[in-house]
Every structure is written in structure tokens, then in C-alpha cells.
Amino acid sequence: MSWLRRVFFRRAMYGDLSAEIREHLEEKIDELVAEGMPRKDAEAKARKEFGNVTLMEERGREVWQWPRLESFIADVRFGLRMLRKSPGFTAVAVLTLALGIGANATIFSLVNGVLLRQLPYHDPGRLVMVWEKTRDGSPENVGYATYLDWKEQNKSFEQLAIYSDWQPVLQIGDPEVLNGLRVSSNYFRTLGIHPELGRDFLATEDVPTGNKVVMISHSLWVRKFNSDPNIVGKPIRMNALEYIVAGVLPASYQSLMNQDPRGGTVEIWRVLGYDVSQPWACRTCHHLIAIGRLRDGVAIAQARAEMDTIAAALTKAYPKEYDDTGVILTPIRDQLLGAASTPLYILLGAVSLVLLVACANLANLLLARATHREREIAVRFAMGAGRGRILRQLLAENCLLCLLGAAAGLIPAYWTPRVLAVVGTGDLPRIDQVHLDWRVLLFTLSVALLTGIVVGLAPAYRLAKTDVHDSLKEGAKGSGSGSGRRLRDLLIISEVALSLTLLIGTGLLLRSLSRLLTVSPGFDPSHVLSMETSVQGQRFDDPKVVRQYFADVVERLRTLPGVQSAAAASEIPLGGNMDEYGFHAEGKMHANPEEDPSAERYCITPGYLETLHIPLLRGRDISAADSAPAPQVLLVGETTARRIWPGEDPIGKRVKLGGTDKPWWTVVGVVGDVHHVGLDAVPNMQMYVPHQQWPYPDSLMTFVIRTVGPPTSTSAAAQQAIHALDSTQPISRITSLEHYVGLSMQGRRFALILIGAFATIALLLSLVGIYGVTSYSVSQRTREIGIRVALGAQRSELLGLFLRQGVLLVAFGVIAGVFASLALTQFLASLLFGVQPTDPITFGSVVLLLLLVGAAACYIPARRATKVDPMVALRYE
Amino acid sequence: MTKNEPRDLFPGALEMMVLRTLKRQPMHGYALVQLIKRSSNDLLQVEEGSLYPALQRLLKEGLVKAEWGISATNRRVRIYRLTPAGTKHLQREVSSFERMLEGITRVLAPEES
Numbered sequence: 002m003s004w005l006r007r008v009f010f011r012r013a014m015y016g017d018l019s020a021e022i023r024e025h026l027e028e029k030i031d032e033l034v035a036e037g038m039p040r041k042d043a044e045a046k047a048r049k050e051f052g053n054v055t056l057m058e059e060r061g062r063e064v065w066q067w068p069r070l071e072s073f074i075a076d077v078r079f080g081l082r083m084l085r086k087s088p089g090f091t092a093v094a095v096l097t098l099a100l101g102i103g104a105n106a107t108i109f110s111l112v113n114g115v116l117l118r119q120l121p122y123h124d125p126g127r128l129v130m131v132w133e134k135t136r137d138g139s140p141e142n143v144g145y146a147t148y149l150d151w152k153e154q155n156k157s158f159e160q161l162a163i164y165s166d167w168q169p170v171l172q173i174g175d176p177e178v179l180n181g182l183r184v185s186s187n188y189f190r191t192l193g194i195h196p197e198l199g200r201d202f203l204a205t206e207d208v209p210t211g212n213k214v215v216m217i218s219h220s221l222w223v224r225k226f227n228s229d230p231n232i233v234g235k236p237i238r239m240n241a242l243e244y245i246v247a248g249v250l251p252a253s254y255q256s257l258m259n260q261d262p263r264g265g266t267v268e269i270w271r272v273l274g275y276d277v278s279q280p281w282a283c284r285t286c287h288h289l290i291a292i293g294r295l296r297d298g299v300a301i302a303q304a305r306a307e308m309d310t311i312a313a314a315l316t317k318a319y320p321k322e323y324d325d326t327g328v329i330l331t332p333i334r335d336q337l338l339g340a341a342s343t344p345l346y347i348l349l350g351a352v353s354l355v356l357l358v359a360c361a362n363l364a365n366l367l368l369a370r371a372t373h374r375e376r377e378i379a380v381r382f383a384m385g386a387g388r389g390r391i392l393r394q395l396l397a398e399n400c401l402l403c404l405l406g407a408a409a410g411l412i413p414a415y416w417t418p419r420v421l422a423v424v425g426t427g428d429l430p431r432i433d434q435v436h437l438d439w440r441v442l443l444f445t446l447s448v449a450l451l452t453g454i455v456v457g458l459a460p461a462y463r464l465a466k467t468d469v470h471d472s473l474k475e476g477a478k479g480s481g482s483g484s485g486r487r488l489r490d491l492l493i494i495s496e497v498a499l500s501l502t503l504l505i506g507t508g509l510l511l512r513s514l515s516r517l518l519t520v521s522p523g524f525d526p527s528h529v530l531s532m533e534t535s536v537q538g539q540r541f542d543d544p545k546v547v548r549q550y551f552a553d554v555v556e557r558l559r560t561l562p563g564v565q566s567a568a569a570a571s572e573i574p575l576g577g578n579m580d581e582y583g584f585h586a587e588g589k590m591h592a593n594p595e596e597d598p599s600a601e602r603y604c605i606t607p608g609y610l611e612t613l614h615i616p617l618l619r620g621r622d623i624s625a626a627d628s629a630p631a632p633q634v635l636l637v638g639e640t641t642a643r644r645i646w647p648g649e650d651p652i653g654k655r656v657k658l659g660g661t662d663k664p665w666w667t668v669v670g671v672v673g674d675v676h677h678v679g680l681d682a683v684p685n686m687q688m689y690v691p692h693q694q695w696p697y698p699d700s701l702m703t704f705v706i707r708t709v710g711p712p713t714s715t716s717a718a719a720q721q722a723i724h725a726l727d728s729t730q731p732i733s734r735i736t737s738l739e740h741y742v743g744l745s746m747q748g749r750r751f752a753l754i755l756i757g758a759f760a761t762i763a764l765l766l767s768l769v770g771i772y773g774v775t776s777y778s779v780s781q782r783t784r785e786i787g788i789r790v791a792l793g794a795q796r797s798e799l800l801g802l803f804l805r806q807g808v809l810l811v812a813f814g815v816i817a818g819v820f821a822s823l824a825l826t827q828f829l830a831s832l833l834f835g836v837q838p839t840d841p842i843t844f845g846s847v848v849l850l851l852l853l854v855g856a857a858a859c860y861i862p863a864r865r866a867t868k869v870d871p872m873v874a875l876r877y878e
Numbered sequence: 879m880t881k882n883e884p885r886d887l888f889p890g891a892l893e894m895m896v897l898r899t900l901k902r903q904p905m906h907g908y909a910l911v912q913l914i915k916r917s918s919n920d921l922l923q924v925e926e927g928s929l930y931p932a933l934q935r936l937l938k939e940g941l942v943k944a945e946w947g948i949s950a951t952n953r954r955v956r957i958y959r960l961t962p963a964g965t966k967h968l969q970r971e972v973s974s975f976e977r978m979l980e981g982i983t984r985v986l987a988p989e990e991s
């Protein structure tokens with residue numbers, strides 16, 4: 002009989018069956034009565050010989066059902082009823098689960114959105130970044146000539162492209178500085194991205210005369226061009242030049258190649274059109290980034306070997322321009338997401354600890370509740386339910402509870418990423434694209450079900466072993482049996498241990514952060530406003546004009562009211578990617594100039610040190626006297642002085658910068674180091690050259706203005722002053738330096754906030770658990786307390802009894818927790834700064850905290866024991 | 879006092895006997911029970927009620943058909959009838975049962991003296 006018919010006609014069939022059975026009995030009774038038996042006896046005999054009518058009918062019906070499914074549905078409905086009947090329990094359980102599962106869902110959605118999701122490129126597993134390797138093994142940008150050779154000679158890559166920063170000023174409406182890239186014509190082909198409008202770059206455009214062609218992002222197209230469908234082929238004005246728009250990229254594509262945390266997303270790409278006649282096309286000018294797509298079937302190790310061979314050949318051919326160190330290949334996933342993966346996985350680990358604590362609490366709740374349900378279960382057994390059936394029903398109830406908790410937990414999981422994106426998460430890439438997608442929901446569902454089964458197993462198993470006879474007797478009490486008690490105690494101990502671990506993690510991070518805050522960045526960021534501007538236009542092709550312009554602007558800024566000092570620089574500390582130049586000190590040069598160290602270059606105007614309060618340690622600052630015709634001078638950082646001239650006075654020493662064919666520069670001063678890469682990184686070699694003297698004065702400079710009052714108050718006036726000189730030059734990235742320095746610590750702060758939140762949740766849950774267990778123990782032993790009091794026990798003795806019991810649990814938990822922490826905090830090491838993972842101060846204070854708080858949690862219920870009236874207690878059931 | 883407790887029938891035995899009985903003649907549940915009891919000389923104690931789940935199973939598998947009718951004693955009863963599929967099934971079950979029976983008989987045979 003087809004199952005469809007079964008569903009629709011089942012009712013009728015059940016009816017038939019019942020009628021049939023009734024008829025059977027009637028017939029039997031009539032027969033017996035006809036034989037002379039009295040009706041009553043006949044009925045009794047008929048029923049006896051028939052068997053259990055209800056059971057037979059049920060068995061008959063079961064033939065037509067899918068017993069598993071139906072019993073499951075029945076379990077769920079029953080479970081819902083049970084939960085409704087005890088709202089207190091349900092509320093506490095759901096809340097506990099919501100915290101545990103919700104927190105997990107949140108972190109997993111972060112992990113999913115940032116790390117697990119597909120990168121927006123075609124077949125991203127084949128994309129690799131190609132770097133030159135420096136002497137100390139770190140990756141370095143490449144020079145154009147090197148790239149050309151690589152491209153020509155390699156067989157491993159299908160495509161090899163290069164790119165570099167570009168920040169054009171778009172002159173449509175208010176001039177706006179865009180974040181962009183200059184790319185080789187095959188860049189998008191390498192990434193596997195196709196424009197949604199128009200076309201990709203052509204190889205013929207990748208020349209100095211034909212490179213005024215751009216691609217724009219979807220967001221830029223919408224924002225600045227009103228989604229103009231005829232944008233392709235239209236000229237747009239940027240940097241006082243006309244560029245043609247070749248195409249618009251799809252909305253789904255968001256570039257991830259971001260260097261500076263201040264910058265927004267890349268919105269515009271220009272074809273590189275590299276002019277190889279320019280001096281910066283040299284092999285030693287490391288300022289381009291290479292990315293390649295491996296050929297199908299070529300493994301990265303193969304490609305690496307081949308590139309190393311090519312690099313070795315190049316070193317042989319041009320011994321003065323390469324140091325023989327080879328090539329680094331980084332898969333694009335590691336490049337973009339590598340830095341984010343460790344902290345996120347640490348967070349995932351931490352949040353699973355929270356879930357374990359929540360589970361332990363829930364298990365305790367269920368165990369306590371189980372004793373109240375023994376009678377109900379006994380009745381079920383008596384009615385004929387099998388043990389497995391009962392187990393299934395109990396597990397279904399638990400899973401239902403967990404699913405409710407999970408649903409409740411998804412609400413904060415939905416909101417938290419948005420909140421975090423606003424609050425600031427450091428440099429977690431793609432944070433704005435974190436959603437609750439199917440993977441997160443699947444994860445949440447599985448966690449909920451797993452939790453339900455695991456947590457419910459112990460109490461369910463205990464219930465399933467209920468002794469039917471004992472439980473059905475009148476006055477049977479729930480057992481506080483030995484094994485149940487042990488299990489509960491064990492759960493509390495583990496809760497305390499896990500909370501301790503999380504608290505210690507929080508403590509360590511807190512100390513790291515406070516240590517970081519005390520690290521002097523090398524300058525004083527308070528009361529300093531910064532803003533960037535870049536000059537373009539034909540008149541700025543002359544370096545003299547550029548120099549004069551910036552000098553004039555700085556002069557104007559200085560005269561503003563409320564301004565203590567002002568200057569301009571090519572970079573500010575913590576500003577991201579930095580230009581480095583070979584530092585060839587007189588008498589210390591290697592035969593191969595590539596082997597000389599490089600220093601980070603700041604190109605500054607006079608007054609910079611004063612504005613940022615960078616200490617001058619020896620010699621003098623640069624001044625207006627150090628202008629173009631004067632002898633070239635520079636300042637060096639402490640580390641530079643120490644490394645190049647240990648034990649000597651660097652003042653007066655001469656260096657060549659960026660190549661041994663360059664002119665000499667003389668050191669006139671030594672300044673304190675500034676932290677450029679990050680507050681937690683050791684400063685590299687640094688140097689400062691005057692803007693007036695650098696042969697190619699930077700056209701993109703950042704103004705720094707030290708104000709008397711709050712920096713933002715001077716912002717409007719400063720912008721006006723800059724525009725007064727030339728209103729066509731746009732100003733961007735207006736920030737106070739304090740805010741900027743704060744940005745660099747965002748990542749750690751983010752981790753601290755989250756782990757701190759987890760630790761708090763875990764602690765609260767544990768305290769609730771300790772309270773609950775002590776309280777339960779008191780109520781279970783009320784009779785015993787009554788007897789003790791009647792026999793003359795002092796109140797304080799009782800208090801001590803229960804307090805001791807509770808504190809002992811906490812103590813064991815603390816000990817277990819300390820061992821667990823010693824093992825687990827190693828994983829936190831990458832986030833710590835200036836603090837050991839086994840820092841005794843942190844451990845000590847957290848242990849103390851937990852002992853005190855734990856003791857308080859058992860004190861309150863323990864006190865109730867002292868208030869017991871013996872007369873009432875002895876009558877207590 | 880002890881009575882020889884009747885053994886439980888092996889699974890499928892009841893269905894087999896029901897089908898065999900129905901093959902002789904279509905009938906309703908009560909008559910079926912009576913007939914099986916009489917035929918086995920009361921050697922088999924069949925709990926009357928267990929017949930009905932068995933009949934439902936046979937219905938589900940399409941081995942029998944059921945329809946309401948009037949019995950010999952003028953009662954409104956549900957009469958079961960064997961289907962062709964049921965006949966085939968019965969043949970298979972009976973032959974496999976007989977093979978099993980022979981096997982057991984051989985094993986239990988008295989030893990050669």
C-alpha cells in the first residue's frame with residue numbers, strides 16, 4: 002500500500018481496527034454466555050484470553066506508522082510541554098545555553114567570515130605573492146627590471162603581475178583623494194576577475210604613453226558617477242590629467258591589498274605603463290609587489306625552486322645588484338589572512354571553554370531535576386516502555402532545550418559582528434562582510450545538538466536505571482545517591498578550572514595591553530593633528546615648486562592661532578609601508594652594495610622633531626639653512642647609530658643613500674627611535690632627510706601640527722590655510738595622532754575585550770553553579786541538619802560544614818585550573834607583550850580572586866543551613 | 879502445580895498459519911482464532927489479541943485483502959482473503975519451514991544403539 006494512501010487513510014484504518022477488535026470481543030462474550038456463563042464472567046474471560054486490548058490496538062496501529070518518526074515527534078511535543086511546566090528551570094537553562102552557544106556562534110561567524118570564506122578571486126589556491134628575500138629572510142618588494150626578467154624566464158606561472166600604491170585626486174565635485182593601485186595590464190587576469198562593464202586593461206596600454214586608462218570599483222561608480230551606464234570610454238579628470246575609464250568591476254569584488262590602516266578600500270586601478278628609462282626602474286629599487294598565478298599542475302614547491310634558480314642566475318649576471326638570497330613565495334591566503342588567523346583561533350579556543358562551562362552548569366541542573374522525575378519515569382517503565390525508548394525521549398527533551406538556547410544565542414551572534422565592526426577590531430580583514438551564513442547556522446545547530454546529547458547523557462542514563470518498585474512507593478524521596486553527588490562535584494570542579502583558565506588569559510592580556518600602553522612610541526602623540534595632501538598638476542613637475550609649496554604651507558600653519566609648531570613629513574610613524582633605502586656608510590660598505598643594510602627614510606621639513614617631540618640625542622636638528630645648494634645632511638635614529646657606528650660618534654660621518662653611485666650625505670644629528678611598524682616591534686634603522694635636499698621631493702606629504710588645545714579644534718583653520726595657498730590640492734586622512742596610535746593597539750584591545758567577556762560569563766556561570774550545588778546540598782540534607790541541631794550542634798559548626806564542602810570544591814577546581822592554564826596559556830603567547838605566559842603575578846591574583854568569590858558564593862546558601870528550625874526540618878519530606 | 883508453559887512461536891509462524899488458514903477459506907478474525915486453536919488441537923496457545931497486529935502486517939504487505947461483510951452468525955465483520963502475492967509468500971514460507979523442521983528432526987534423532 003503506497004505510503005501516501007497510508008497517511009490519508011490511516012484514521013479510517015484505525016477505526017476499522019478498533020471496530021474489529023470490539024466485534025471480536027462481543028462475539029466471544031456472546032458465545033460464552035450462550036454456553037451458560039454469566040455475562041460478567043464471560044466478559045472477564047474474554048478479555049483475559051484476548052490479552053491487553055490497548056496494547057494490541059497500539060501494535061496494530063504501529064504497523065501503519067513510521068514508529069521512529071512518530072515517537073520522535075511525540076517526544077518533542079512532550080518535551081515542550083515539560084519545559085513549559087517548569088519555566089524557572091527552562092529560563093535558566095536557555096539563558097545558560099544562549100550564552101555558551103551564542104558566544105560560539107559569534108566567534109565562529111567571525112572565523113567563517115574572515116578566514117574560511119572563499120577569497121574573491123578565481124581559484125585563489127593558485128595565487129601566490131612573489132617577494133625577493135632580504136638577508137634576514139623577510140620578504141621585500143621587487144624592482145621593475147627584476148620583474149621583467151622573472152616574467153620572461155619563468156615557466157611555473159601562467160601570469161605574473163605587479164602593482165604599487167596610487168593615490169590620485171579625483172576632480173569631480175569636491176576633490177577627493179582616492180585609494181588606488183597602479184597595476185600591470187595582466188593584473189586582473191592574474192586574479193581572475195572580469196569587469197562587469199567595459200573591458201580589462203590591454204597590454205598595449207601598459208606603456209608610458211598609453212597608460213592613462215583606469216578601472217573603477219563598483220562602489221566608486223555608484224558613488225561618484227551615479228551608476229552612469231555610459232561611463233565606459235568616458236574621460237575623467239584626475240591629478241589635473243585626463244584618464245579614460247576602461248571598465249567597472251563587479252560589486253562582489255573588494256580588493257584586499259591594503260597597506261595603511263588609515264586608508265579605505267582600493268577603488269581605482271591604473272595601468273602601470275612603467276617608464277623603464279626612469280631611474281627608479283632599477284633592480285635595486287624595491288617598490289613594486291609581485292603576484293602570480295601558478296600554472297595548473299605546478300606545485301608551489303616546484304615554483305619556488307624554479308624562482309630560486311632564476312634569482313641565482315640574476316645574481317650571477319648582476320652581482321652588484323642582488324644579494325644571493327632567493328625568492329619567497331607566499332600563498333595569497335596566508336598573505337592576506339595569516340596575521341588574523343592566530344588571534345581568531347585563540348578566540349575560538351577560549352569561547353569553547355565558555356561552552357564547556359555552560360554545559361557543566363546545564364548538566365548539574367539536569368541532574369538535580371532528574372531526581373524529581375524518577376516517579377514519572379517509573380510509571381513509564383511500568384506501562385511497558387523500553388529503556389532505549391525512555392533514553393531517546395530524555396535526549397530529545399535535552400536537544401530541544403539546547404536548540405531553544407541556540408536560537409536565543411543566535412540573536413547576539415547576529416548583532417555582535419556589526420557592533421565589533423563599529424567599535425574597531427584592529428586589522429581583521431573582511432570584518433564588514435561577516436554574516437550569519439549557512440555555515441554558521443550549521444555549526445550552531447551541530448553544537449546545540451551535540452551539547453544536548455552530551456549533557457543529557459549522564460542524567461538520562463541515571464534515570465533509565467530507575468528501580469521501578471522503589472520509585473513508585475509512596476513517600477519515596479529523590480536519591481542524593483553517591484555517584485550522582487560525585488558527578489555534580491566533578492562538574493563544579495571543572496567549571497571552576499575552566500573559569501580560572503579564562504580569567505588568567507584575560508589577566509595576561511590585560512597586563513600586556515597596559516605594558517603596551519606604557520611603551521613610549523618615541524614621540525608624543527598628544528595634541529597633534531595630522532593631515533595628508535599630495536600635489537599634482539603640471540606646475541609641480543618642477544621639484545623647486547614642490548619644495549617651496551610645502552615650505553610655504555608649513556610656514557602658514559605655524560602662524561595659526563593655537564598652533565605651537567608644525568612641519569611636514571613623507572611618512573608619520575605607524576603609517577604603514579615605508580620607503581627604505583640602502584644605507585652605505587663610508588668605510589663600512591660591502592663589495593656588493595646589496596649587502597649593505599637599509600634604513601627607513603623620513604623626508605621632513607624643519608620643525609618636525611619639535612612638533613612630534615622626538616628627542617634629539619646628539620648634534621643638531623635640520624634647519625632652513627639646509628636647503629638645496631647647501632651640503633646634504635641627514636639625521637639618523639639611535640638604532641642606526643648603534644648598528645653602523647658602535648662606540649663611535651656618528652656626527653660628521655658620511656653615507657651614500659640608495660646606491661653607491663649617489664652623492665654623499667653627512668650625519669649632523671642623532672635622534673631617538675620611533676616605533677614605525679608597531680608599538681610591540683623593535684624599531685628598525687631610521688633616517689631623516691630634509692625635504693629641501695632630497696633629489697625627488699615627495700609630493701605626498703603629511704602635515705603634523707602641534708596644538709595648544711585639542712587638535713581637532715584647529716582642523717578647520719589648518720585646512721583653510723592649506724587651501725589658501727592652492728585650493729585645488731585636496732586634503733585627506735585628517736586624524737589626531739593619539740587616535741592613530743590607538744588604532745595600532747586595536748587588535749589587542751579587541752582580543753582583550755572578547756576574552757574578558759568570555760571570562761566574565763564563565764565566572765558568573767561557575768558562581769551560579771557553586772551556589773546551586775551548595776544550595777541543593779543544604780536542602781537535601783535538611784533533615785540531617787535538623788537532627789544535628791536537635792542534638793546540640795552549634796550554628797557555626799553547620800556553617801563551617803557546608804562552607805568547607807563548597808570551598809573544597811573551589812580549591813580543587815583552582816588547582817586543576819592552574820595546571821590547565823600552565824598548559825594552555827602557551828597558545829596565547831603571540832598576543833602577549835612584555836608578559837610571560839606563566840606570569841606568577843597574574844596567576845596569583847586570579848587564584849586569590851576565584852577563591853574569595855567562590856567562598857562568597859557558597860557562603861550564602863551555607864548560611865541558610867544555620868537558619869533551619871529543627872522542628873520543621875525533622876518533619877521535612 | 880505446574881503446567882507446561884507454551885513456548886513462544888518463532889517470528890513469522892503466526893503469519894504463516896494465518897495465511898494457510900485463509901487459503902482454505904476467507905474468514906474474519908474471531909473465526910480465524912477458533913480455527914487455529916482447533917486445528918492445532920490446542921497445542922498452540924495463541925493470545926487472541928496478537929492476531930490483529932499480525933493481520934495488519936499482512937494487510938500492509940499486500941498478502942491479504944480485507945472488506946466488511948456479514949458473517950455466518952449475522953454479525954458485521956471484516957473478512958480477510960488471500961491475495962495471489964499471499965499465496966506465493968505462503969508457499970515459500972512453508973517450504974523453508976519444512977526444510978528447517980527436517981534439519982532439526984535429524985539432529986534430534988535418537989542415537990544408533
